[in-house]
Amino acid sequence: ADTLLQVSDLTLHYRTRRGTARAVDGVSFDLRRNEALVVLGESGSGKSSLAKALMRLLPRNIERFSGQVMLGDMDIMQLGDEAFRKQVQWNRMALVMQAAMNALNPVVRVGEQVAEPLRVHRGWSKDRAMERVAETFRKVGVSTDFLQRYPFELSGGMRQRVVLAMALVTEPDVVILDEPTSALDVLTQASIMNVLKRIKREEGTSFILITHDVATSSELADRVALMYAGQIVEISDARDFFHYPAHPYSQMLMDSVPRLHQAEAPGYIPGEPPDLIDPPTGCRFADRCPSRFSKCSQDPPAFSPDERRRVRCWLHEDEVARGS
Ligand code: ATP
Ligand code: MG
Numbered sequence: 001a002d003t004l005l006q007v008s009d010l011t012l013h014y015r016t017r018r019g020t021a022r023a024v025d026g027v028s029f030d031l032r033r034n035e036a037l038v039v040l041g042e043s044g045s046g047k048s049s050l051a052k053a054l055m056r057l058l059p060r061n062i063e064r065f066s067g068q069v070m071l072g073d074m075d076i077m078q079l080g081d082e083a084f085r086k087q088v089q090w091n092r093m094a095l096v097m098q099a100a101m102n103a104l105n106p107v108v109r110v111g112e113q114v115a116e117p118l119r120v121h122r123g124w125s126k127d128r129a130m131e132r133v134a135e136t137f138r139k140v141g142v143s144t145d146f147l148q149r150y151p152f153e154l155s156g157g158m159r160q161r162v163v164l165a166m167a168l169v170t171e172p173d174v175v176i177l178d179e180p181t182s183a184l185d186v187l188t189q190a191s192i193m194n195v196l197k198r199i200k201r202e203e204g205t206s207f208i209l210i211t212h213d214v215a216t217s218s219e220l221a222d223r224v225a226l227m228y229a230g231q232i233v234e235i236s237d238a239r240d241f242f243h244y245p246a247h248p249y250s251q252m253l254m255d256s257v258p259r260l261h262q263a264e265a266p267g268y269i270p271g272e273p274p275d276l277i278d279p280p281t282g283c284r285f286a287d288r289c290p291s292r293f294s295k296c297s298q299d300p301p302a303f304s305p306d307e308r309r310r311v312r313c314w315l316h317e318d319e320v321a322r323g324s
Helices: 047-055 081-087 110-122 126-140 144-148 157-166 184-201 236-242 248-255 314-322
Strands: 003-016 019-032 035-041 062-071 093-096 174-178 207-210 223-227 229-235 310-311
Touching: 003 047, 019 047, 019 062, 019 207, 019 229, 047 062, 047 093, 047 174, 047 207, 093 157, 110 126, 110 144, 110 157, 126 184, 144 223, 157 174, 157 184, 174 314, 184 207, 207 229, 223 236, 223 248, 229 236
Parallel strands: 035 207, 035 223, 093 174, 174 207
Antiparallel strands: 003 019, 003 062, 223 229, 229 310
């Protein structure tokens, strides 16, 4: 396959007063060209930390930051900060941060803000940059009349399209979106998802879409990765994940999604996710897992070797060993 990004054993640990918080703990996945990978996971599972690790947008209290991230044939983890900023950030990978639409500068016209990556990272003239910005506004469905407006003059949906434009304006290969629609109403969410689908189709962009909203993400997803306590527990083709989730946690998550015309109440997942500071030695989901057996609390399961669907669960390891 045409692999664009290959992430191996990515790790981001924070130093905290209570100890080391293992927010991203050995994450591996790959992203193909023109693919949308949806990263699901409940609050605190490490989704935003994963995005920040990929973009090297790190807080100061880092205990450990390691792993390999191949972008094409370059390991971007090996780049110095300056080279990373020049070669990777914005130019090849862009991030729409969680709640970015509320972080727009209130006193700068939105057109100018979207032009900033081109002006700062590429040194483009104002005219040249504004021309590209206008083009990008059209792509994300914002009227070019809005170029001169200030953020407060725009609706939430329009502001979200503006931050999307800011990520797309440099035409990066990979766009990471951290909860891009969670603050918006259902209809606005749907129209933003449609914009993303169209851009993926027309521009061939690859997306990593981080969300805890299973329903909205299902339309864009080619593959799904589910995070739990700093690790990916399943990564599968989207259709497989949504119809036949493999990991017990994936199954419980899918059962908890409310559906229209559903007779019985949606299930919920009892218990709490483990503390990232002192996670269990065995499977991190074992305490909440209805299918656990003795091994689960003792030894950490590795990913099953299947290419199409990889599951971090002893049940699936056994299947492979038995050859079923
Ligand atoms: P949400 O769905 O709520 O956005 P998330 O999956 O994005 O959650 P993260 O923001 O990546 O989760 O946080 C993962 C864990 O790391 C949480 O326990 C969080 O409290 C912790 N954490 C995040 N940033 C820091 C930091 N700078 N220092 C210490 N701990 C942090
Ligand atoms: Mg987050």
